[in-house]
Amino acid sequence: MTALDPTTASLESATPQSVARARRLKLRLDGVTAGAAIAAIICAAPAFAVLVLALWPSDNAAAFGGALLRDGAVGTLLLVVFGGGGAIALGAIAAWLVAACAFPGRRLLAWLLVLPLAAPSYVLAYAYAGMTWAGGASPVALTGIPGAAFVYAVGLYPYVYLAASAAFARRSSSAIEAARTLGAKPLDVFWRAALPLARPAIAAGGALALMEIAADYGAAHHFGLTTLSTAVFRAWYAHGEPQAALQIASALLAAALVLLWIERSARGRASYAGGLTRAHDTGRYALSPVAGIAAASFCTGLVVFGAALPLAWLARLALLHGQVEDILEPLGNSILLAMGGAAVTLVFATIIAVVARRAGAIGRIGAYAAGLGYAAPGAVIALGALALFGLARDAGWISGLSAALALTALVWAYAARFAAAGVQPIDAGLTRLSKGIDAAARTLGANAWRRLARIDAPIAAPSLAAAGLILFVEILKELPATLILRPFDFDTLAVRAYAYASDERLLEAAAPALLIFVAGLLPMLLLTRGVLKSAR
Amino acid sequence: MSDIVIRDVRRCYGLAHALDGVSFTADAGKVLALLGPSGSGKSTVLRLIAGLEPVDAGSIRVGDELLSSPQHTLPAEARRIGVVFQDYALFPHLTAAENVAFGLAGLPRTEREQSALNWLDRVGLKRRAGAYPHELSGGEQQRVALARALAPTPRAVLLDEPFSGLDSVLRAELRDATLQTLAEAKITTLFVTHDAEDALQAADKLVLLKAGRVLQEAAPRHAYDAPASLEVAAALGPINVFAGRVLNGAAATPFGTVFTPHLPEGAPVQVAVRAEALRLTPGSQARVLSVRPHGAHDLVRIEANGGAWRVLTPARTPLGERVDVTLDPAGAFVFQAD
Numbered sequence: 022m023t024a025l026d027p028t029t030a031s032l033e034s035a036t037p038q039s040v041a042r043a044r045r046l047k048l049r050l051d052g053v054t055a056g057a058a059i060a061a062i063i064c065a066a067p068a069f070a071v072l073v074l075a076l077w078p079s080d081n082a083a084a085f086g087g088a089l090l091r092d093g094a095v096g097t098l099l100l101v102v103f104g105g106g107g108a109i110a111l112g113a114i115a116a117w118l119v120a121a122c123a124f125p126g127r128r129l130l131a132w133l134l135v136l137p138l139a140a141p142s143y144v145l146a147y148a149y150a151g152m153t154w155a156g157g158a159s160p161v162a163l164t165g166i167p168g169a170a171f172v173y174a175v176g177l178y179p180y181v182y183l184a185a186s187a188a189f190a191r192r193s194s195s196a197i198e199a200a201r202t203l204g205a206k207p208l209d210v211f212w213r214a215a216l217p218l219a220r221p222a223i224a225a226g227g228a229l230a231l232m233e234i235a236a237d238y239g240a241a242h243h244f245g246l247t248t249l250s251t252a253v254f255r256a257w258y259a260h261g262e263p264q265a266a267l268q269i270a271s272a273l274l275a276a277a278l279v280l281l282w283i284e285r286s287a288r289g290r291a292s293y294a295g296g297l298t299r300a301h302d303t304g305r306y307a308l309s310p311v312a313g314i315a316a317a318s319f320c321t322g323l324v325v326f327g328a329a330l331p332l333a334w335l336a337r338l339a340l341l342h343g344q345v346e347d348i349l350e351p352l353g354n355s356i357l358l359a360m361g362g363a364a365v366t367l368v369f370a371t372i373i374a375v376v377a378r379r380a381g382a383i384g385r386i387g388a389y390a391a392g393l394g395y396a397a398p399g400a401v402i403a404l405g406a407l408a409l410f411g412l413a414r415d416a417g418w419i420s421g422l423s424a425a426l427a428l429t430a431l432v433w434a435y436a437a438r439f440a441a442a443g444v445q446p447i448d449a450g451l452t453r454l455s456k457g458i459d460a461a462a463r464t465l466g467a468n469a470w471r472r473l474a475r476i477d478a479p480i481a482a483p484s485l486a487a488a489g490l491i492l493f494v495e496i497l498k499e500l501p502a503t504l505i506l507r508p509f510d511f512d513t514l515a516v517r518a519y520a521y522a523s524d525e526r527l528l529e530a531a532a533p534a535l536l537i538f539v540a541g542l543l544p545m546l547l548l549t550r551g552v553l554k555s556a557r
Numbered sequence: 558m559s560d561i562v563i564r565d566v567r568r569c570y571g572l573a574h575a576l577d578g579v580s581f582t583a584d585a586g587k588v589l590a591l592l593g594p595s596g597s598g599k600s601t602v603l604r605l606i607a608g609l610e611p612v613d614a615g616s617i618r619v620g621d622e623l624l625s626s627p628q629h630t631l632p633a634e635a636r637r638i639g640v641v642f643q644d645y646a647l648f649p650h651l652t653a654a655e656n657v658a659f660g661l662a663g664l665p666r667t668e669r670e671q672s673a674l675n676w677l678d679r680v681g682l683k684r685r686a687g688a689y690p691h692e693l694s695g696g697e698q699q700r701v702a703l704a705r706a707l708a709p710t711p712r713a714v715l716l717d718e719p720f721s722g723l724d725s726v727l728r729a730e731l732r733d734a735t736l737q738t739l740a741e742a743k744i745t746t747l748f749v750t751h752d753a754e755d756a757l758q759a760a761d762k763l764v765l766l767k768a769g770r771v772l773q774e775a776a777p778r779h780a781y782d783a784p785a786s787l788e789v790a791a792a793l794g795p796i797n798v799f800a801g802r803v804l805n806g807a808a809a810t811p812f813g814t815v816f817t818p819h820l821p822e823g824a825p826v827q828v829a830v831r832a833e834a835l836r837l838t839p840g841s842q843a844r845v846l847s848v849r850p851h852g853a854h855d856l857v858r859i860e861a862n863g864g865a866w867r868v869l870t871p872a873r874t875p876l877g878e879r880v881d882v883t884l885d886p887a888g889a890f891v892f893q894a895d
Contacts, residue, residue, distance in 0.1 A: 455644065455646060457642045457643075458647075458648060460604075460607070461647075462648070463608075464608075464609075464634075464706070465634075465639075465706075466634050466635070466660055467660075468634050476648060479650045480648075480649065
């Protein structure tokens with residue numbers, strides 16, 4: 022009788038290997054998981070389309086793509102080396118000072134140092150340009166590669182600062198204590214113990230800063246540089262060569278993916294290095310009065326050049342020259358677009374995060390797909406979305422790109438670009454949700470949608486709100502994708518600031534740039550609260 | 558109500574077998590204890606029965622209905638099998654009453670609330686209905702979890718180490734209260750424990766697991782008095798182990814012989830002697846090393862023939878420095894050594 026029973030027939034042959042193989046082929050699919058799969062496909066499609074279409078054979082694209090590609094690659098490389106190198110050095114030093122030394126104002130500076138993240142690079146660039154142009158307050162004019170490198174360094178060092186100070190404060194504290202008991206002097210400790218231990222964290226933060234530099238369009242364009250990002254635009258608009266633009270975009274995407282890979286693997290190592298020792302307040306080095314003032318000045322300088330000075334200057338120009346009726350319409354457009362985009366992106370991010378938490382393969386793939394979109398620069402995503410709409414038009418599914426379709430494409434691009442930025446805080450909020458709680462809800466008869474609505478969403482509610490705010494601001498700040506995909510005559514704050522700056526009307530550019538900056542400060546307040554909590 | 562029949566179930570994680578051909582039957586309306594050390598696979602058994610994981614081979618049935626086979630896994634949400642998780646897994650954002658009402662989604666609102674309050678009342682927590690999980694003590698959380706699992710009138714309820722997070726006084730009290738509740742509900746119950754005392758006192762049937770295999774499936778009394786292996790004997794109470802050979806149909810120990818009619822002459826054997834199967838009287842045979850209180854008994858360590866032995870005697874039995882030892886054959890078991 023047992024021989025006929027299908028449930029026992031497989032028993033004899035069930036080795037662990039064969040079981041593991043069989044299990045990989047089986048995917049449980051419920052409504053929420055299917056939703057996550059669809060969200061993942063939507064997020065990955067534009068970047069994927071760029072890679073595929075760039076390899077499509079085309080005769081006359083090679084020459085254009087070749088020359089622009091070469092110049093753009095050189096420009097991006099130079100900016101990555103100088104701007105990125107500066108950001109890494111400034112961020113690592115600031116993190117060490119705040120984590121290991123005692124000096125006046127340290128606690129306050131610890132969170133002020135994050136503020137430059139509020140402003141996108143192009144806003145900083147316009148602020149500094151305004152300083153040298155109008156009113157002439159600055160003794161040196163920021164131009165060319167040095168100018169762009171300066172803006173990137175003071176604007177993006179917080180990525181490194183955040184990652185490195187967490188590493189200095191937490192993981193390496195016991196090793197640092199050990200080094201001190203062995204008689205190492207402060208600089209010795211920094212070079213021989215703290216820095217090597219924090220290196221993975223610095224690499225992870227540095228990779229994020231470099232991704233921002235590679236993706237930046239507004240600042241590079243303002244400084245008149247040829248980078249991969251600006252080359253995409255030039256090939257598309259100036260030369261009318263979509264194929265060349267796609268090829269350059271794919272090179273840019275490849276560079277971003279390399280950086281993403283560096284960031285992921287470095288972050289993995291950062292979390293393992295140093296084990297699980299609890300953070301405890303190691304005694305800080307008491308600096309001499311002179312050294313203490315030097316340390317405080319260094320950190321204050323970063324805050325001043327990265328945030329305070331540009332913010333103050335933009336505010337001054339906006340108050341003197343800004344006109345309300347001039348920014349009212351782009352402000353309304355920005356708010357509507359950012360709200361719509363954030364809502365759609367939040368839904369995608371929530372579904373992906375929840376399914377990833379439930380340990381579904383699809384959820385993890387979705388998180389990777391969202392990560393792919395987040396790494397891809399806005400110009401690449403926009404080009405990919407546009408190319409897909411072009412294919413749909415060629416196939417006769419749609420006619421032309423109407424305003425409604427353009428807005429749809431734009432929201433799509435936002436979702437693809439920023440879903441990962443939403444997944445992260447939601448995932449953090451779901452840590453309160455143990456796997457046991459999901460299992461308990463299942464044994465009580467709750468299906469996937471009911472668990473999402475009654476368990477996951479209420480538990481992660483504060484994180485969902487935070488994620489919504491972050492997404493709103495990220496979309497508000499976004500420039501290149503908005504430039505490419507916006508309907509004709511549809512200006513957002515970012516587009517209006519860009520348009521004025523391109524016309525060298527920096528006085529008028531100040532008001533929209535200031536609004537973007539101030540909006541960017543909102544999630545900073547949320548973020549720094551978390552930083553302060555983890556610093557304690 | 559029907560029996561739950563587990564047959565030849567296997568489950569692997571990576572390349573290791575967590576369960577390697579497990580079979581047993583949980584009788585309808587009875588309490589079954591899965592007893593085993595950590596890593597024996599006992600919690601995995603519960604997860605498979607609950608439908609939280611698929612089986613890799615074998616089958617799980619309730620009566621005629623197939624719940625799990627390699628080709629088919631009835632989802633946990635469709636099984637109507639309640640679970641009390643080890644960490645209770647209460648929903649942190651819902652009150653005690655809302656937690657209990659969660660599984661009653663099909664009922665109208667007032668009926669649902671009434672039923673939840675009734676169940677809280679049955680576990681003695683009606684006055685805590687509005688409290689959130691973090692406001693409840695460990696014992697109260699366990700009772701809410703039990704009420705939540707029972708409220709949807711499941712076909713069976715599974716409890717994963719239900720008393721492990723509690724201190725020993727509360728533990729005995731809660732164990733009795735839980736059993737009382739389950740007995741009133743007349744529900745098929747499986748609970749997992751690593752505590753032999755819990756298993757012996759609470760269960761109608763024991764299933765002893767080790768390394769993903771069933772060592773023995775028996776009533777507690779039978780498992781205790783006729784263990785199937787040395788491991789089973791050791792799992793259910795303190796024993797002394799003595800190695801020897803079968804000679805003239807019996808195995809010799811320093812304190813007497815145990816008959817071994819079913820073992821071949823000359824076979825190497827291990828004799829397990831329960832600590833309470835040794836009786837001590839003042840004498841000369843063994844030296845008393847120490848006497849320690851052990852609940853209603855004293856745990857006496859003695860030395861004889863170069864070996865140390867553990868003996869449970871009624872508390873405060875007067876013993877000198879040296880004692881004579883007699884062996885009660887009912888508490889001695891002989892197993893063939895490999």
